[in-house]
Amino acid sequence: MLIRDIEEMSMGGCNVEETLCFGRCNRSPNLQLWDGEGKTKIIEHVADFKEAVKVVEEAKCKVSKTAKSIGKIKYDARRLEDEEKRLQALEKGISQLGGMDKAAASEPTLLSQLLAL
Known part of the structure; x- marks a missing residue:
């Protein structure tokens, strides 16, 4: 992971x-x-x-603040065994991206990573 x-x-x-x-x-x-x-x-x-x-x-890889913030949510969600808590974490990530529609337009990669969890 x-x-x-x-x-x-x-x-x-x-x-x-x-x-x-x-x-x-x-x-x-x-x-x-x-x-x-x-x-x-x-x-x-x-x-x-x-x-x-x-x-x-x-490693000098550029990481945006948004990618770091969503990365933390995904990191935690992947390690949660409780499905309800995992869903809440994913909803938090989508909310941080401005909701589904805004995220689909502005951060489609981060949104798709959240949805794939």
Whole structure:
């Protein structure tokens, strides 16, 4: 789920691939960043949304305030087991986007990501 959260939050601005734990499974989930100059960095224990945002920003991927806000809602909703609470979270996200019609016109990608949850 974390890979999807990062990929969606960056709106395609980051290349995100699922892989093994880099021999550091006891400190997972781990991510590997490429700096664009061929250098890589392994970041250990990316365990919450705040850390995922930090990784995306460190990778110099641009993330709008709206994408970050909706990303947090999706991150939380994906981890809720209660369907009613998940639906409430999704409704909150749609409301933040200005409702269905406005979101469909101005933020169709974010809206579709919410609806696909």
